Amino acid sequence: MRVPLEWLKEHVAVKVAPKALAERLTLGGLEVVGIHDSTDGPVFDIEITPNRADCLSILGVAREVAALTGQRLKLSSGAGGGSQGAREKRHPRPSPLAPRPRIHIEDRKGCARYVGRLIDGVRIGPSPDWMQRRLAACGVRPINNLVDITNYVLFEYGQPLHAFDFERLASGTILVRRAQPNERITTLDGVTRTLTTDMLVIADAKAPVAVAGVMGGAGSEVTPQTTRVLLESALFDPILVRRTARALGLASESSYRFERGVDPAGVEAASRRAAALIQELAGGAETYALDVGAKAPRRSAISLHTEHIQRLLGSSMSPTLMRTTLAKLSCRVASDSSGRTLRVEPPSFRRDLVHPVDLAEELARLSGYDRINARLPSRTMSAGTSEAGSRYARLQSLRCFCASLGLTEAITWSLVSPEELARCGESAQHGLRLSNPLSQDHAVLRPSLTVGLVQAVRRNLTQGAGGVRLFELGAVFRASEPSGKHTEQLHLGIALAGAWNRDWQGQIRADFFRLKGLVASLVERLCQAALHVETISLPWAEPGYGVELRIDGRPIGVAGQLARAIATAWDVEEPVWLAELSVEALLELRRASTTARAPSAFPPVKRDLSVVVDQAVAFERIARAVREVGGALAGRVELIDRYVGRQVPEGKHSLTFGIEYRDASRTLTAAEVDVLHQRISQVLASQFGAVLR
Amino acid sequence: MSEPAAPLQELEQLLADATGAIAQAQSAGQLEPLRVKFLGRKSRLAEIMKLIPRASPEERGEIGKRANQFKAAVESQLRERTVALAQRPTGPGIDVTLPGITTPQGRLHPITSTLGSILGLLTAMGFETIEGPELEYERYNFDALNIPRDHPSRESFDTFFVDTPSPEPKKGRLLLRSHTSPVQVRVMEQRKPPLRIVVPGKVYRPDPLDPSHSFMFHQVEGLMVDDRTSFADLKGVLDEFLRALFGANTKTRFRPHFFPFTEPSAEVDIACTSCSGVGCSTCGRKGWLEIMGCGMVHPNVFRAVGYDPERVQGFAFGMGVERIAMLKHGVTDIRLFFENDLRFLGQF
Known part of the structure; x- marks a missing residue:
């Protein structure tokens, strides 16, 4: 809302510098976001919050200035720039020659009141300079004296007005009604619009002549030839105007004010003000004034318990100060015999004052928020023992653990494009779509972290990164047909590409086992469990390189190499390794606390075991056999070397196990370890055809 | 001799x-x-x-x-x-000036670490961290927060709607939450006062990407409700929090504002961290930086969750995490947070 200072001063005395006034308004809740210069002096740019419709006018801001600075409102509101005349004519003299307009409100809910004034004999021409300058300062282009006057009063009083060319209204009739199905109107902006029965229109005897509260029609607009004008000042329903403006994609200064609510008691005053200005500036005489509909009902009073306000604000503001402060805002205040309960009747223009708390804000802001002394609450202490509260701490430590493994945290878009989903081998049908996306690039809620992570990998490789190690913790969304149920789950994604680490001593490349090791570390740390994998077919993974990740047989996620074809489609040359885990599963399988065991006091016996075995035999089967035969005494079994090459036959590899034998209660003898060690190699030989090296 | x-x-x-x-x-x-x-x-x-x-x-x-x-x-x-x-080397010796071998370093995203500092302070002040869904119902995002349909106050909360029939039509359409406030409602529906919670999380608004706007960003929401928490307490808690976050000499001011779910409402400014209030490009020559919104929970919100507004009172506040991270680290383009360029992420 733009407010020229000189116009404001017509309604209230301003005794401080513009900057000081701006500061006072800002701290009073009307934020001055800028002060611009115009030929007539400074113009304030004020941000009016949606609750303060009463401040969408010069008069409204003047009322606010008066309340905030302790000045009186000037009541001589008939001035109008340099103009001296423009006195209100309270008793129109009907001319016997003038036709009598007919006004009927059919939809009383949509239009509570309609004031029409007929002014006969106007001469259309330009409006005076002072008016044009003020309108320009408010951001409105001058058109002609009639239209300018309606705009001028809109800005001055906050009441939208419209001027019809009365001769162009069929049968001189104004009918406020709902539009008929498919009724059409060409609005002032030259666009022909199709209306629906949800919309309120002003119609003449034949057709709509204006979209009520939004915009007038071209067919009845004031032209240079107009001599008889019907001036409309009405009260339209905020919700109806808002829906109509939205449905038509048409917003105006008028609809903006009606949506937020205009002063029901100001309809007649604005009409009189405009009629007076018309007669002064465009000539003519008012011949009829019709006021149809209900007068503004009296506001119901708010019962204000002063102790409640004190408790809410944490302030000791006295009931007397409350009374005087509310009176400054034009509230009618009465108090009960105790003086502790006030009966407050807000003025008609403050439609936002409904609850006692609304008055609490008025009291706080008028005396100044800075006058309420800050204090720290003292309360009983709580250790935050709820399950929900500790969940976030667990997620934070999961993030920290990922970072400690060498992974950098990414945050990728939750909204992805259907095309990119398809390029990652994911069907968009699992993704929930937005009904109002900004663009197709971000139109679907991600069903997995894949797209975002692949994008991040590509970006970094393109920018010359030698290696990419990323993780992300984020929600993924899925639709399940046809029930319409949807899921939102927290996933942990890992992406590796290029070098895992490179320095002058050498390079370690990211590969499947690096990825598997990272996941195994997480599982070991969080769940104190072993990770198992099972080859499966994944839509995005290279065949044979995709696995399901499991703990104790329960699936917790998937991992693998991004299919080469997909990588190529993304212009990525490097192999990309991806894992995605369900965080819920990890948290459910989390081992809350450990019971510690003292390490054995008896020394272990360490033996290595090298066997040459067919590569087709899964390592895990061999390892399991070693553990089974070794039993409780084989405390630790590790693969410490794997060799493929000239020294072993084609299709075979050499595996070296490091086995640590120990007993918690005694020292093992070399002889008993030898027996056990030998039995292991015998079992490997018989079960897998393994040959001892 | x-x-x-x-x-x-x-x-x-x-x-x-x-x-x-x-x-x-x-x-x-x-x-x-x-x-x-x-x-x-x-x-x-x-x-x-x-x-x-x-x-x-x-x-x-x-x-x-x-x-x-x-x-x-x-x-x-x-x-x-x-x-x-x-102490002399026995072998041929080494060139100690060769680079050391580093272990691969991972890092937390700057948004995560900023969230960490915010939540760390508030947790120390007795607030409990709670999360809620990003995919939300109209009821929680709007209706229960005193933001009625067809009301202009909804305009400040442009929202992405999800193109699927709502599985619970009573709760309205499905949408991506446009603020973290719906979690207030969810928590109040399930618990009785006293409450002291903070809610971190992603939120979504259909703002096209530019240096200062993103359709996805992070918020932290706070809520404290019991039988006596006042506006003075709100000022005390936020003053203390902002001084802990931005430094002991941080000046704050509370400006009246409008939020449908609080009354009285305020916006909180801190004296510009770049120019200390003189006016510069960081603060748009205002000398103050808008840092968060807050207010006393509106009685209609209490009614919507089945609390008796005559018996409970309290405050709520909310802030944008990206904005705070940008101020703290001198980041001038919000998009950098979501490009995931390691050259950017590696600095934190």
């Missing part, structure tokens, strides 16, 4: 010889023969000592003193050289 003068000169010469020989020794093994040579029973020192009884009484003292000084000097040089030799 009488004869006894000669031993003193000789001791001087011997010290020079010993010093040179010790300095040239390249191993502990080479030092032992030098000890024998200069200090042993058959050394020149031993012979000079034998001459002392025959010298005149006045010379006797002088020779004895000098001989002891010689002995102490040589012993000390031998000790020092032994230590020096022990």
